[in-house]
Amino acid sequence: MGEDQAIQAQETKSFSLDDFVYERTLSNNANRKVIFTLGKCHEMPAIVILEKISFTDEQFNGTDDTSSILKNASLEKIMENDIYQNNFCKVDSELNKLKATIIYPATDKHISKYSEQNIYVFNETPELYKSVTLPCLEKEQFNCDWVYNVLEHRHEADRIIIEDLDPEIGFMLLPDLKWDGVTAETMYVTAIIMNRNIKSIRDLRECHLPLLENIKSKCLTAIKEKYGVNSNQVRAYFHYQPSYYHLHVHFNYLKYDAPGIFCEKAHLLNTVIDNIKMVPNYYEKATLSFTARENDKLCAAYKSIAE
């Protein structure tokens, strides 16, 4: 067989479910109901992504029996208490399809992209911050040059929403990189402070209250003016641990489930201000919880302590 024929033979072997042999699950998003599995098909790696499909109103208001998801459905009771009951519900497979995305043949990069890392929550006492976190982040932290480029108008100057150049209480407000800059429903902007000596909320003290109040008041006003979103519909918060150690505040539309707004990661600006007012050195004394992924250096450092 010549080389051309060999290539052609290889090319004609297309993916088929019958020839797919499951090997392992790369990751499983239980919230979005999507699973990423790896297997082989004709001896070559294949990724099969299965996702449950969202419901539509049409599945309920159909007039004939065949169009309604609840017709011919059957319930199997799990539990019942008072007016509440939980069931499994078996429905016609034609009305309950999945979405299947196939990547075939898949490369190592695809496999890595869809593989899941474990995530852990740790409690950082003030002592652990000094002995473990601080040395680790000083060694490992991402370069902050891009932040300084922004603050010095060398990059993104045309994107600035508002700025206050005061070296102590000043900041710059910009659309977040993750935002398209247009869709109000997913509004996401970030205030980066001028002061280069505050790494995270851990460093915040009573003397920083004017900075925090300044950011809060001016940014909420600017967001209202520019995007028409009222201050009582804005989520304003810090991340701990942050992705870069130069203090910044996230602002997004309250209804939008932005990434990283979970209680183990996000600290409301209002709560931070209130904590410092109650206890001036709150963030020097507090035990702060944070999460880390398996491959993070900080994770390895904290896991070695626990063991």
Add this chain to the structure above:
Amino acid sequence: MGEDQAIQAQETKSFSLDDFVYERTLSNNANRKVIFTLGKCHEMPAIVILEKISFTDEQFNGTDDTSSILKNASLEKIMENDIYQNNFCKVDSELNKLKATIIYPATDKHISKYSEQNIYVFNETPELYKSVTLPCLEKEQFNCDWVYNVLEHRHEADRIIIEDLDPEIGFMLLPDLKWDGVTAETMYVTAIIMNRNIKSIRDLRECHLPLLENIKSKCLTAIKEKYGVNSNQVRAYFHYQPSYYHLHVHFNYLKYDAPGIFCEKAHLLNTVIDNIKMVPNYYEKATLSFTARENDKLCAAYKSIAE
């Protein structure tokens, strides 16, 4: 027909899918694949919540044909480009059930709870708690009878994971109603305290530290033993405002994006304990942010103050 007979007749009419007539969709979460529909059954309002169920590894590594979701599945191509293809996938209905939660008969409050609405964030000072929140919740709060049914073993006694009957530091740990009770990836259990005089974290003081420490230590141990989830992979938190005013703690798998884990709603158990250790009356003095939906009485009350 006498009054007794009328009541009995009413009570015996239980929910059935065949008698359910769909009226409208209250809300539809396309991300989580869950739909909240309202209809009538025997002339009384019923809420039917349908949710697609997460995948499990077991659905793929089953050895016999009947246990594997991909056996006997068929693909219907949507698009194909190079090594990527998108399909609809029809699978056996036995292997692709839904979860159906029924609330019957449903009250106006249930209907409002599941209807799509605008959401606002408010800052509750200690003064506002006393003058606005407390009077409002005393008038409007959901009935807690179902909680007492559980605590007195009249309902769900077979579902108890562990219990500690001490009236001061005791609690009962149960699978959350939102959980199917099986899928480890979406593990969600709730500890309900025995003491009936603590409405929410707002009421927590130094004297409650033994209760909180007891819940933390025993529940994390039980979760590890029963579900194999380590304490550093568990998210333990309170809601503020809670959906019912009898103190309870939520526990779920850290990787699972459970509803209501956002920073404007969820307070980590560890943070609550640490705050009280730092300031014994922290929750008496703190300004607590919370969110409320347009139709909530609390929302109307707080919006009228702001104006």
